[in-house]
Amino acid sequence: MTTLSAPSQAIPGSTTSAQIVSVAMTEASDAVLREHLLRADGQEDLCLATYAPSTGSRRWTALLREFVEPKPGERTVHRNVSFTGAYVLRAATQAAAAGLGVAILHSHPRGRGWQNMSPGDADAEQSYAHLCEEITGLPLLGMTLAGVDQAWSARTWTSTGTPVWAESVRVDGGQLRVSWNDGLRPPPQGQDTQQRTISAWGPGIQADLARLRILVVGVGSVGLDVAVRLAAAGVQHLAVMDPDLVERRNLDRLIGATRRDAANCRPKVDVAVRLVRAAATAEHTDTVGYRMSICDPSAHTIALDYDVIFSCVDRPWPRAVLNSLAYTDLIPVLDGGIGIDAFDDGTGMRNATVRTHVLRPGRPCMVCNKQLDPALVQIDRQGLLADPRYIAAADRGIQVGTENVALLSPNVSTGLLNQFVSLTAAPGGETEPGPLRFSLSTHALEHLPYCSSPSCYVERTVAAGDARPQLTETPGRRRSA
Ligand SMILES: [Zn+2]
Ligand SMILES: [Zn+2]
Numbered sequence: 001m002t003t004l005s006a007p008s009q010a011i012p013g014s015t016t017s018a019q020i021v022s023v024a025m026t027e028a029s030d031a032v033l034r035e036h037l038l039r040a041d042g043q044e045d046l047c048l049a050t051y052a053p054s055t056g057s058r059r060w061t062a063l064l065r066e067f068v069e070p071k072p073g074e075r076t077v078h079r080n081v082s083f084t085g086a087y088v089l090r091a092a093t094q095a096a097a098a099g100l101g102v103a104i105l106h107s108h109p110r111g112r113g114w115q116n117m118s119p120g121d122a123d124a125e126q127s128y129a130h131l132c133e134e135i136t137g138l139p140l141l142g143m144t145l146a147g148v149d150q151a152w153s154a155r156t157w158t159s160t161g162t163p164v165w166a167e168s169v170r171v172d173g174g175q176l177r178v179s180w181n182d183g184l185r186p187p188p189q190g191q192d193t194q195q196r197t198i199s200a201w202g203p204g205i206q207a208d209l210a211r212l213r214i215l216v217v218g219v220g221s222v223g224l225d226v227a228v229r230l231a232a233a234g235v236q237h238l239a240v241m242d243p244d245l246v247e248r249r250n251l252d253r254l255i256g257a258t259r260r261d262a263a264n265c266r267p268k269v270d271v272a273v274r275l276v277r278a279a280a281t282a283e284h285t286d287t288v289g290y291r292m293s294i295c296d297p298s299a300h301t302i303a304l305d306y307d308v309i310f311s312c313v314d315r316p317w318p319r320a321v322l323n324s325l326a327y328t329d330l331i332p333v334l335d336g337g338i339g340i341d342a343f344d345d346g347t348g349m350r351n352a353t354v355r356t357h358v359l360r361p362g363r364p365c366m367v368c369n370k371q372l373d374p375a376l377v378q379i380d381r382q383g384l385l386a387d388p389r390y391i392a393a394a395d396r397g398i399q400v401g402t403e404n405v406a407l408l409s410p411n412v413s414t415g416l417l418n419q420f421v422s423l424t425a426a427p428g429g430e431t432e433p434g435p436l437r438f439s440l441s442t443h444a445l446e447h448l449p450y451c452s453s454p455s456c457y458v459e460r461t462v463a464a465g466d467a468r469p470q471l472t473e474t475p476g477r478r479r480s481a
Contacts, residue, residue: 020305021166023143023154024054024330025064026361026462027173032067037107037145039077046070046081046106048091051141052465053101054329056304059167062141062156063330063463065100080120081106088128092135099467101138104128111146114153114181122163129157143169151179168211170307172330172360174431176423178208178307185211193281194234201425206234209424210282213237215306217294217322219272221253221409222336223312226416227272228256231280231287238280239306240272241290241299253406267291294318295381297472304329308423310416311335311359316372317380321471323366326359328461328468333359334419335366336412340405350441352408355448356415357435358423365458369435369450381473411438 025033029049037045047070051062074087088102095102104125108115117125125142132140139156142163146153152169167184171177180187187207190198198206214235216227219242227240246254246261246268254268256275269289276287292299295317303309303325311322311333319335326333336356342349357369366372379385415438423432435448452459461468 020059021154021156021164022059022061022168022170023051023064023141023152023166024061024170024172024463026330027171027177028362029064029067030171030173030177033064033105034145034150036067036069037105038109038147038150039107042109043077043079044081044107044109045077046075046083046104048087049103049105050091050095050098050100051103051138052099052463052467053138054304054465055301057298057302059305061304061329061465062101062103062154063465064103065098065463066094068094083124085128085131088131089135092132095138096136101136101141102128102132103141103143105143105145107145107147109147111144111151112148113146113151114179114183115144115146115151116153117142117144117155117163125155125157125163126161129161130159133157133159139164153179153181168307170330172332173362174423175426176212176308176332178212180208180211187211188234188236189283191234191281191283197233197281201427205425210234210236212307212424213239213305214308214310215239215241215303216272216310216312217241217303217318218311218313219268220250220312220314221255221406222412222416223310224254224256224268224272224275225410225413226310226312227276228279229413229417231276231282231285234280234282236282236284237286238276239288239290239302240269240276241292241294241302242268242272243291243293244268246271253409255406293475294321295472296475300325300472304331306331308420309333310420312412312416315380315385316376317385317471319366319372320374320377323359323372324458324461324469324471327361327365327459328464330361330463332423334416334423335359335371336416336419337371338408338412340408352411352440354408354411354415354438354440355435356412356419358419358432361459361462362452363432363434364450364452365456367458368453368456369448408440411440 036047039045048068050065052065054061054063068091075083092102129140141156143154154166154169155163167181169179188210216223219240245265246257248262257271261271269291273287273289322333338354341351419432435450437446437448
């Protein structure tokens with residue numbers, strides 16, 4: 001890759017202060033870019049794109065937005081592709097008008113895995129780093145696509161022209177495809193305690209899965225079970241988030257919590273961290289407990305550091321926050337719940353239904369799949385939802401029940417973990433299945449017909465990043481907890 005013309009002068013600007021850099025895109029963006037960059041004639045190609053920043057607590061992610069297709073003459077393919085300063089200027093102007101940054105992407109048709117830059121690549125990107133940052137206020141992003149295995153690699157450029165390598169590039173789709181920078185995040189060594197896990201899907205999938213940064217929001221019966229099993233499967237970077245304390249009434253379903261935990265009013269996250277550490281099989285683990293609500297802006301910022309989030313909360317407001325985050329920040333959210341339908345007179349049980357779904361662009365959000373009522377979110381946000389059954393939501397087919405008995409809650413964790421394995425390991429080439437419903441009375445599992453809706457107010461915000469709608473609120477300003 002070489003440049004045909006030098007950019008005009010540039011002045012140094014500021015860049016991100018987060019320690020980790022990452023890139024994410026939807027599978028639709030990945031398909032458009034691959035179509036352009038991987039040519040039938042086997043030559044290298046190049047294009048520009050825009051991106052939105054998503055600023056977490058420790059990680060800064062560039063979310064790819066629009067492909068800026070080259071006009072005739074703006075780039076020339078001749079084994080090594082070259083491009084003009086006018087093309088970069090046009091993309092930077094378009095990006096700046098939308099509050100976005102610029103990405104320069106090119107292909108290495110015979111490359112496999114994470115790619116290094118050739119001196120020509122580095123010169124070309126470095127020469128535009130100042131210009132792009134001056135115009136957009138955001139660092140230039142450089143990306144390479146390897147033709148053999150379609151792995152991405154990425155770096156940002158500081159205003160002084162130094163590359164900062166990304167840790168990973170994530171393609172948010174039916175299968176979560178992550179290209180890892182092995183230099184920054186080496187694949188973990190398989191352990192003898194993991195033999196039967198690794199033999200289920202092979203060392204390659206295990207290495208990808210074990211490196212994911214996973215956050216479990218809500219560590220009640222379901223979240224605790226999910227977190228412990230992820231740790232046992234070898235996931236290295238696991239965090240749990242929950243503002244609540246263990247109470248005696250939790251002990252019928254919080255497996256592993258003790259009477260002493262309840263007597264000492266121990267935070268649920270402390271109990272979860274203890275159980276996760278005891279179950280972990282990875283050689284190096286990093287387990288963190290956040291005693292916070294995801295509705296708190298600082299907790300939301302922390303959530304942006306993760307690759308996959310499990311939503312194991314039952315209240316409407318936290319679920320709405322996670323529902324939005326899955327689209328705005330391209331972090332797949334696995335959500336589920338159980339609804340237990342008892343006869344009103346207490347004479348028995350009619351049914352129990354378990355719903356699970358992966359929230360991501362291309363799949364319906366929780367409003368569209370009828371799992372979240374925006375009116376209840378408002379009531380919860382105002383602190384008026386003393387009991388999730390405040391409104392007879394069951395009439396509208398929305399599960400907000402608090403019943404969650406120990407014998408049935410594993411159905412939800414099983415459903416969520418099945419969705420997770422489909423999302424990461426794609427057994428038989430089948431990716432995540434869309435919304436599912438299990439009905440206990442008939443023991444039937446159904447695929448639900450809900451579809452993604454482009455006009456939905458949640459699904460319209462794909463890759464908004466830091467320009468996302470604000471659904472969180474600082475705790476002191478809430479009317480009630
Ligand atoms: Zn190159
Ligand atoms: Zn929707």
